[in-house]
Amino acid sequence: MKLVVAIIKPFKLDEVRQALTAIGVHGMTVTEVKGYGRQKGHTEIYRGAEYIVNFLPKLRIEIAVNSDIAEKAVEVITTHARTGQIGDGKIFVTPIDHARRIRTGETDTDAL
Amino acid sequence: METSASRSLRASAALAAAGAIAFTTPAAAAAPSTIEPADTAWMIVATALVLMMTIPGLALFYSGMVRKKNVLATMAQSLAAVMLISILWVAFGYSLAFVGDGTWIGSLDRAFLAGMGMDSVHPGAKTIPESLFMLYQMTFAIITVALVAGSVADRMRFSAYLLFSIAWFIFVYVPLAHWIWGGGFLAQAGVVDFAGGLVVHLSAGTAGLVAALVMGRRQGYGSENLSPFDLSLAVVGTGLLWVGWFGFNGGSALGANAHAVMAILTTHLAACAGAVTWGALEWSTRRKPSVLGMISGAVAGLGTITPASGFVAPWHGLVIGALAGIICYWACTSLKHRFNYDDSLDVFGVHGVGGLTGTVLAGVFATAAIGGTAGLIEGNPKQLAAQLYGVAVTLVWSGGVTWGLLKLVSAFVPLRVSREHELEGLDISQHGEALQ
Numbered sequence: 326m327k328l329v330v331a332i333i334k335p336f337k338l339d340e341v342r343q344a345l346t347a348i349g350v351h352g353m354t355v356t357e358v359k360g361y362g363r364q365k366g367h368t369e370i371y372r373g374a375e376y377i378v379n380f381l382p383k384l385r386i387e388i389a390v391n392s393d394i395a396e397k398a399v400e401v402i403t404t405h406a407r408t409g410q411i412g413d414g415k416i417f418v419t420p421i422d423h424a425r426r427i428r429t430g431e432t433d434t435d436a437l
Numbered sequence: 438m439e440t441s442a443s444r445s446l447r448a449s450a451a452l453a454a455a456g457a458i459a460f461t462t463p464a465a466a467a468a469p470s471t472i473e474p475a476d477t478a479w480m481i482v483a484t485a486l487v488l489m490m491t492i493p494g495l496a497l498f499y500s501g502m503v504r505k506k507n508v509l510a511t512m513a514q515s516l517a518a519v520m521l522i523s524i525l526w527v528a529f530g531y532s533l534a535f536v537g538d539g540t541w542i543g544s545l546d547r548a549f550l551a552g553m554g555m556d557s558v559h560p561g562a563k564t565i566p567e568s569l570f571m572l573y574q575m576t577f578a579i580i581t582v583a584l585v586a587g588s589v590a591d592r593m594r595f596s597a598y599l600l601f602s603i604a605w606f607i608f609v610y611v612p613l614a615h616w617i618w619g620g621g622f623l624a625q626a627g628v629v630d631f632a633g634g635l636v637v638h639l640s641a642g643t644a645g646l647v648a649a650l651v652m653g654r655r656q657g658y659g660s661e662n663l664s665p666f667d668l669s670l671a672v673v674g675t676g677l678l679w680v681g682w683f684g685f686n687g688g689s690a691l692g693a694n695a696h697a698v699m700a701i702l703t704t705h706l707a708a709c710a711g712a713v714t715w716g717a718l719e720w721s722t723r724r725k726p727s728v729l730g731m732i733s734g735a736v737a738g739l740g741t742i743t744p745a746s747g748f749v750a751p752w753h754g755l756v757i758g759a760l761a762g763i764i765c766y767w768a769c770t771s772l773k774h775r776f777n778y779d780d781s782l783d784v785f786g787v788h789g790v791g792g793l794t795g796t797v798l799a800g801v802f803a804t805a806a807i808g809g810t811a812g813l814i815e816g817n818p819k820q821l822a823a824q825l826y827g828v829a830v831t832l833v834w835s836g837g838v839t840w841g842l843l844k845l846v847s848a849f850v851p852l853r854v855s856r857e858h859e860l861e862g863l864d865i866s867q868h869g870e871a872l873q
Contacts, residue, residue, distance in 0.1 A: 369664055371729050372783060373770030376664045 326421035326434065327395035331386045332360065332414040333406040338384055344405045345388065348397055354387040364412040383414060389421055389437055470563035472556070479693035480565045480573055486684025487576035491515050491583050494681050498674030498736070499587050502729070502782050505666040506862020507591050509870050514590075514598055518583035521599065522606055526575040530606065534614040535559065535574060540622045543615050547571075561618075562691040573688060578614070581637045582606050587782035588645030591655050591663075592859055595867040597850045604842045605644060609835050613640050617827065627820065628827035629803070629810055631700065632689035634744025634796040635831045642789020643835040645780060651843045652852055654779035656859050668728050675732040679708055682739045686746040699807060700746040704739060707746075707758030711738020714762025730766075733787060737765035740791035745799035748808030757798050764794050793828055800824030 333341060338355065345353065359380035366379040390398055399416050407413055426436040496515035500508040522530070529548045537544030547553060550571070557567035582602050586593070616623040617630050630636055657663065665671065686704045690697035715734025716726035741761030742754055749757070769786035780786060800821035803812030811817040843852060853859070858866035865871050 370723055370725075370727065371664055372733065372786075373774055374659075374663075376662045378662065378664070 326424060326437065327390055327392050328419045328421050329386075329388045329390060329395060329398050329402070329416065330419070331402045331406065331416045332358070332383050333386060333402070334408065334413060335382060335384050337406045337408070338386075340405045341386065341402055344401045345398060348394060348401055350388050350390060350394070350398055352388070356385045356387075358383050358385045362412070362415065381412065389424060391434055391437060470558040472558065472566055473564040473692070476564040476692040476694075477566065477569060479697065480562075480569050480688060480691065483684035483688025484569065484573045484576055486681045487573070487580065487688065488519070490678050490681035490685065491519055491576070491580045494674050494677035495580060495583050496674070497670045498678060498732075499590065499671075499782055501667050501670030501672070501674060502665045503590050504663060504862070505872055506864055508666055508864065508872055510595065510863030510867050511586070511590055513595065513868060514586040515583045517595075517599060518579050518586075518602060521602060522579045522582050523575055525603065525606055526571075526578050530578060530611050531571045531574060534578075534611045535561075535571075535619045538620050539615070540625070541615075542612060542621075543619050564692055570691070574614070574618075577633060577637060577685075578606065578610055581610055581633070581641050584637070584641035584784055584788055585644045585648065587784040588649040588780045589652050590781040591863065592652060592781075592853050593648075594851060594854050595863070597846055597852045600846045600850060601648075601842060601852075604846065605839060608842060609640055609644065609838050610636070613831060613834065616830070623827050623830060626826055627823040629748060629799060629808075629820070629824070630744045630796060630827065631747035631799070631808070632686045632743045634741075634792040634799070635827050638740045638743060638788040638792025639796065639828065639831045640792075640835040642785045642787075642792055643832055644839040645784030646778070646789060647836050647839040648843060649778050649780045649785070651840065654777075655781065656856060658779045659777075665729065668732075672728060672732055675735055679705075679735060679739065682708070682743075686743055689747060696747060696808075699751070702751050703746050703749055703754030703757075704742050706751055706754035707738040707742030707761065708735045709738070710755045710758030711735055711741070711762040711765075714759045715766050718763065718766050733769065733783070734762045734766070737761040737787050737791045740788050741765070741795035741798070744792065744796045745802060748799050748803040748810050748812070750802075750804050750807060753798075753802040753804070757795060757802065760798065761791050761794060765790050793832075796824050796828055797821070 342353065359382055361379050361381055364381065366377055366381055369376045369378055388398060395418055399418060402416055423433065424436040425432050492515050496512040499515065500511040503511050527550060529545060532545050532547035533543045535543060536547045553567055559567045559570045562570045582605065585605065586598065613636050615621045617628055617636050655663065682704055683701045687697040687701040690700055712731045712735040715737065716731040719730040720726040738758035738761045742757050745753070745757055765787050768790040769783045773780060773786055799812065800823065801813045803810040803820055805811040805815060810820060813821045846852065854863060854866055862871065
């Protein structure tokens with residue numbers, strides 16, 4: 326089992342969600358987050374005063390998947406979250422030691 | 438060559454135009470008074486429009502430009518102005534400003550509206566009930582006091598703001614209103630101010646500048662991100678101010694007539710020209726026209742046309758609005774940074790400089806056929822001199838008295854919140870509430 330965490334641009338969420346559903350990913354957790362990478366934020370100017378806004382709004386998507394489709398999920402997110410512009414985001418994949426569905430008590434792959 | 442027929446036609450047109458504002462002239466003051474339903478209806482609407490300019494208009498305009506932790510405190514200042522000034526206006530403000538013919542101050546004959554009956558009329562507005570004239574002028578006093586708060590946004594203690602506002606209303610607004618609108622020495626000197634370029638905008642703007650200088654810059658000014666909380670609120674506020682300004686300037690004709698419509702037309706055109714000019718300047722110098730820039734330009738245009746709105750032709754409104762966009766843009770983006778004062782929401786840059794500019798330009802563009810006053814272009818340099826005199830008196834009086842009152846208030850209550858409270862935000866520290 327793998328945990329795929331993707332930081333993406335907010336307006337790409339629907340496209341990414343539809344593509345993940347199409348490859349059999351049935352659930353996801355989405356969080357509104359702020360951050361920056363190489364983009365280093367942007368500059369806003371108000372009445373002649375410049376302000377650097379470091380932390381830009383992003384979405385953090387978390388999906389828990391079987392190891393066999395983890396790579397596919399990463400590909401799908403990469404394809405559908407990409408604009409080609411700086412600030413498209415990043416994807417991290419980590420192993421999951423154990424999983425449990427709270428309602429039924431099912432464990433590991435049965436719980437996904 | 439001009440024929441005698443064309444001369445007489447032009448003269449009768451001028452007379453007809455002057456007749457539209459007859460009730461605001463001394464000759465009309467002697468005419469018998471009749472309360473006219475149409476005038477009364479329009480002035481009720483205009484009164485409501487001007488009250489709307491403070492809450493929600495100014496409250497939204499200002500609170501959209503501060504940081505999230507100071508939104509409620511900024512709105513509270515506008516709210517407080519409505520409550521406090523309304524009561525003080527009825528108690529003695531109206532009487533001292535508009536009743537009696539003193540050179541320096543009015544009388545207390547109408548204190549607590551004593552003697553004001555259903556049929557009472559004010560000599561300067563004989564076709565509407567005096568109670569309505571009093572209410573209409575009340576809304577001007579309210580917004581003038583509320584305007585000042587923008588300069589000291591994010592740092593003034595609420596109790597100090599209340600004390601200062603009461604004192605400023607008594608010692609700056611009421612005398613100025615009497616001097617210019619109530620028949621005082623500036624009116625006698627020929628100074629004209631249709632809807633408050635001096636009484637409202639320059640007096641509030643100057644007070645704002647002095648208050649910003651006395652109180653000092655905000656924590657983090659120039660180094661931290663003080664960007665606006667929510668400019669969409671400021672846009673909504675601007676829209677309400679803009680429409681409200683139709684009552685502000687159009688209502689200053691004191692009747693439902695062509696003069697009011699002409700003032701509204703010049704007002705609207707000036708707002709558009711101001712917004713276009715400010716946006717274009719940003720576009721050319723910063724590569725993007727900001728929303729804050731466009732709404733700032735609109736408000737600058739509105740403030741600048743205010744003193745001239747009833748005296749100039751529509752196309753003058755466009756010129757005055759465009760000049761407002763250029764001059765106020767320079768004041769807010771260049772002058773302020775050069776002298777490094779922190780006028781938080783640019784009350785001086787927009788209202789002070791705008792009110793000053795418009796008052797001077799009224800002396801240049803005033804058209805006798807429209808407002809009964811000829812300006813420089815029509816060969817009357819004395820009007821421009823009178824306007825400059827009015828500007829000088831307003832600057833000195835509002836600036837000097839504001840400084841004195843702030844020193845006086847600070848003897849009783851610290852003007853500024855503590856450093857910790859400023860960092861925490863005024864919403865929590867002054868009102869115990871916060872936006873989530």
